[in-house]
Each structure stands twice: as C-alpha cells, then as structure tokens.
Amino acid sequence: MLGVITFIIIFGIIVAVHEYGHLYFAKKSGILVREYAIGMGPKIFSHIAKDGTAYTIRILPLGGYVRMAGWGDDETEIKVGTPASLTLNADGQVTRINLSGKQLDNTSLPMNVTSYDLEDKLEITGLVLDDTKTYSVHHDATIVEEDGTEIRIAPLDVQYQNATVWGRLITNFAGPMNNFILGAIVFVILVFAQGGVSDLSSNHVRVASNGAIAKVGVKDNDQILKVGSQKIANWDDLTAAVDKSTANLKSGDSISVLVKSGSTTKTVSVVPKKSNGSYVIGVMPALKTGLSDKLVGGLQMAWMSAFAVLNALKGLIANFSLDKLGGPVAMYQVSSQAAQAGLTSVLYLLGMLSINLGIMNLIPIPALDGGKIVMNILEAIRRKPLKQETETYITLAGVAVMLVLMIAVTWNDIMRVFF
Template sequence: MFKGILAFIFIFGIIVVIHEFGHFYFAKKAGILVREFAIGMGPKIFSHIGKDGTAYTIRILPLGGCVRMAGWGEDTTEIKTGTPASLTFNEAGLVTRINLSGKELDGASLPIQVTSFDFEEKLQITGQVLEETKTYPVDHDATIVEEDGTEVRIAPLDVQYQNASILGRLVTNFAGPMNNFILGFVAFLIVIFMQGGAPNSNTNMVTVVDGGALEQAGVVTGDKIVSIEGRGVSSYEEIAKEIATATKDQKEAPTLDVVVEHDGQKKSLSVTTKEEKGAYYLGVSPSLKTGFVDKIVGAFQQTGVTALTIVTALRNLIAQFSLDKLGGPVAIYNISSQAAKNGLTSVLQLLAMLSINLGIFNLIPIPALDGGKILMNIIEAIRRKHLKQETESYITLAGVAIMVVLIIAVTWNDIMRIFF
C-alpha cells in the first residue's frame, strides 16, 4: 500500500507540475504576471517571491500544483470594505506592501481599515487612518500579503492575461498539454534506455521473458518464432495475434504447438501457456533495437501510438458514452499501485501514458479546459476584438460546472467499481 501511495504521488505530482510549468514559462514570455507557482495543494508551508515577481510556494498536500495568472477568470485581488491592513512605504512615499494577514508586520507599517482600492488602473488604496479617510498611491510592483500569509504581487492591467497578445495567450494555453506530450516522450525514452533498446515489432525474433513458458521450454532471447498452431508468423504483431486467437475462450492454460528457429535450425515444441489475470501467455516480448537513434525513434513511435490509442478511445467515448470508460484519481491510484508492484519501469510507462492522456484530454474544447481557452483565443482572433468579460466568465463557469459534475460522477463510479 505504501508503495502504491508513493507511486500515485510521484505520477500525479510530476504530471500536473510539468503541465503547470508549461503555462508558467510561456505566460512569463507573453508578459503575463504569474502571481504564484505552487507545488502541492492546501495550506502553504514555504513561500519565496522571486525577482520576477512570482511567489514560489510549496503546499502541504503533495498532489499536483497550480499557476495563478493575473487577469479575467484567472486571479484577481478582493478586499472587503473595512478589512484591517498594514501598509509599508518606500522612500518615494509609494505603498510597496499591503498586509492583510495580521502577521509578519513591518515595524514602520501604517495600520489602515480599507474602504476602497484600485490595483489595476489608478494604483491607489483608500481607508480609515485614525478616524480620517486617506488615499495612498501604490507602487506598480507592490505586493499583497493575503489572509493565509501568501505574499503575491498586485496585478496592474498591463500585466494581466487578457492584455497579452492573442498569440501569447494561445501559446500559454497550449503549453500545458505540450509539456505533457514532452514528458510522455521523455518517460518512454528512459524506459527504452533502461530496457536496453526499443521494441521491434516488425520481426519474429523475440525477447524471452524470465520465468515464462518459452524460457522453460528452452527458448532463448534472439530465437525466432516461425509458426504457432501451424500458422506462420513473420512479425511480433502476428505472434501476439496468433497467441490471442489460440487462447481465446480457454478455461485452462492451453498447450500450443510452436516452431522455433535457433541458429538457423528449426525445432517443434509443445508449450503450455501461463495464466495471468485471466489471459494466457507464452512469455515473449518484441526483440530490441539497441542503436542510439533507434532508441530515440522508438520513444517517438511509442508516444505516437499511445496518443493515437487515446484519441481513438475518446472518439469511441463520444460515440458511446459510459462512465466505465473514464477514470479519476481513485482509478489512477489503483493502477499506480499495480504498477508499483511491477517496478520502476511499469511506473514510468504508466507516467508516460497518463501524461499523454492528460495532454490530449486538456485539448478538448470544453470551457475551463485548455482546449476551451484555445478555442476562445481563436474566436477572438477571427473577430479581432476581445470577448466581453461577462461572456467569457459565464462560459468559463459553465465549463467548470460541467467538469465538477463529471469529476464527482467519475470518482463515485471508480469507488463503486474498484472497492465494491
């Protein structure tokens, strides 16, 4: 169980943080202020404001992370009328720090009860100081300490999301899924190097699995499987197909007639398959291409095949919707636990598949997902003017509502399916 929890945290955390880093990096390139880049969720346990104005925080629950970009539908500052605060000034008399937390007070700070503020255009704050209403100018790069103690930059209009170029916003929104595809490729590449090469499914030369049925029959890695049950095979894909056909609907492990070629000599074997989770196996995997370029190409191929499989599954899901075809955090934890039992290679393969899955899913044009934001960017580019803030907010809220309902339904279905 402990290994399963660690695998889940590792997989889920890496996938989400890498996704969010894509948004973070390109948002900064587009001139959008990233107010916070958080690793984890929940209460803050560490915070540091960088020279770029971003608050880098670590939060107590090691599950994913988030990026807070300034602007419509992303992140804005709210201060209720009458909220007590303390103001810190620079030598020019500009407010450089607004502290709402009541903690970490500056010795020379000025207590104030806020009555109004404008951190976007006028850059000023107004409030009661010793029963007198006063207004103070606020520095463009001032920070605000939120009630939970997180210190972030204020967000003037010129650094907000909606005021970046359309291309900058589009790239920022696409960067999260893009990073997931890159992560998937890198994870597959690491697995290939760990295995010593890329799978070669275009030949009938095979790698023999330790402890498998063929190894016990004397077959070694590098031998060729010529036929199964009298049917000739010339590639690993054909080998897998013939094994599946020969073992279909069997109630117990069947014995198969296999012709194997070793050092140019053919020999016929009767091999009893081994059962695993209701399926029967001979204990072989594809032979490996060991060249450096072969490994790189192999990682690209596995990434492409995985992406195509996921797209096909999504298309089938749309055609015939079923919650059983979806999986949420509970399902991810379950398969993470199974992968952890099979070692690091299985964990990395699962990481790669889930990362690519998240990247593709996020490109679906549903409001609140990256794909929905990209669609709005494209519509705006065609119209050559901004969508109304209210319109964009309503569309985003509708998307959020859909996603919340879907997540609850999928999670409940996972619990009932896995544990009951």
C-alpha cells in the same frame, strides 16, 4: 504506502509540467503570473521569486494552478475597514500591503482601509491614527493575503486580457503542449530503461523466465521458425500461429515449435500456459538496441499512446459511460498497481497519463484550456474580444459542468473500487 508515494510523484510531475507551460509563456507574453501552485488547499511552502511570482506547494495533491493577473476572477478584494500594515519606500510609495496579521514589518504603517485602486490609479486610502490618508502604491508592490500568501498586485498593463490574442493563445496551449513533450520524453526514457524497443518485424524473441518455452531450453534472441506447420517471419505471425495451434488445446497438451539457436535448429515440444483466458508460450518480442532505434521507438510509443487516447475518447463520445472515466481514486489505484509492477510500469503510466491530460485539456469546454483557445480563435477572427460578462458566464458554465462531472466520476470510482 508505496502506492500513495507513487501517486503523488506521478500526479505532481504531470501537474507541475503542465502548469509550467502556462507560467513560461504567460511571462513571455507580458502577463504577470501572481502564483504558481502545486496542489490545492492550504499552503505548506511558499517562495517569492525576484520577478514577483509566488511559488507555493499546497497540502492536497489533487491538481495545481497558475494565477495570472486579471484572468477570470483573480482580483484582490479588500473589505472596507480591513486592518492592514503598509511598508513604504524612501519615496513614500507603498511597496507591501499586509492583510494577514502575519509576516509583520516592524517599520510598517498600520491602516484601516477605506478605499483602494490597485489596477489603474495605484493608490490606497484609509484611516491612520484617525486621519484619512492616501498613499501611492508602487507598480511592483506585493500584497500579503489573509492566508499569508504574498503575491504581486495586478496593474492593468500586466493583466491577461491586455496581452496580445496570440500571446494568450500560446499561453493556453502551452500546458497541453508541455504534457505532450513530457510524454514523449518519458517514453524515450522507458525504452532506454528496458534496454531497447520491441522489434515486431523479426522472429527473434525474448524468453520469460520460468515460461513454458524456457523450460525446454529456448533462450533470449533465439529465432522461432515454425509453430506447428506455420512458418514464422515476425511477431504477428508468431501470435497468430500460437492462437491457432492452441485453439482446441487441452490442459497438459503440447505444441511443436521449430527453433534456431545460433547455427543449430531443433524442434521442441512446448506445453503452453493459460493466462487471462488464452494460451501463451512465454516469449516477448526481441529488442532493437541501437541509439536511433531507442529514440525513434520511444517517440513511436508516444504517438501510439496519443492515438489510443483519441480512440478511447471517440468511444466515450459515441457511447458515454462514467465507467470509462477515472478520477483521483482510479489514478491512485493504477498508480499502486504500477508501483508493484516496477519502474518500467511507473514510467509507462506517467507517459500515458501525461499525454492523456494534454489531450483532455484540449477538449473545447470553457473551463479547460481547449475552451479558452476556442475563445482566443474567435477573438482573432472577430478582431475584438468577447464582452467580459459573456466570457465570465461561459467560463462559469464550463466550471459547473466540470465540477458536476468530477463529483460524479469520483463517486463512481469510490463505489467501483470499495463496494
């Protein structure tokens, strides 16, 4: 159960922050955001803000989205003959079109819709008591969809394609950008949570409880001066010396370690323990605990994590394999492991996955933010947009590729984890 909760929290935070980036800059660019959703499938919570954006939580914690007016196929479709109830203001303009049969207004006007234009002319026509009538629709009117979700209508002036190309570009980039910012913040929090950042330039160490070297009296912040005959000045020296000294070690054999504790120097015999195929003596790098050290150390961890993701992506491109990819099943598995390991492991996973999502979304595949950014750049260079049909076909092709890949990755995860 803890694993499920951890998975939902991690995935929910990453998605919420990513989509909020799109939401914020879309509004700044004059684009109407009709819905900001966390999760997929049927909604379990909905709230309409003063600016008309519907904030919803949906039942499946497998993603999220921002519905921008005019973006892709986000169009309101009302079939001829559909029953609707209209709410009118004092000027006789329609302020609410209810198609759901839910959330009924007792003062609303029933109509069977025969035609409508909610983008340009802003009017709706239909049968009212067997008479055909046309009503003007207010620019900021809302429409209650069949599933009960209430959103703003989308006049042309607030649609995605009518924003400036730079406004659309920053809107598309803002999701990955927010993931990078989240990752950096989480790694800084992680450093503070663990008390500092690892000091790899020092021979001071932290000692693992019940580790091999702890059993001979070595304590936190002691210095390791030598392992065998090899002098130790930093963490790299220490790991190399332990590897060399234990290369031909037999079980139960010991190695000599020269340790400085305060003003006392002593040589101790340590019996290394075997872990994952190699010997360890039970030490970790000492920590830098200054405020600036923690801040810089957290940002450095984020930077190194980004390069680790880029190197993994490079390896994936050079030698593609589904085993190198992970979907929701794999994420659930690692979330469960992190939850069992403790808060610092959960924070590390959150930071790493956030940066990973940011980078992956910048891959120039049409269905991803990176693909949209490429089209924005092409439009800026050409000084005219692609034809709507062309952009739609490109996007649909990208969606098809991503859907097939997602199904393949998820199936591979299931087979790998459960069979």
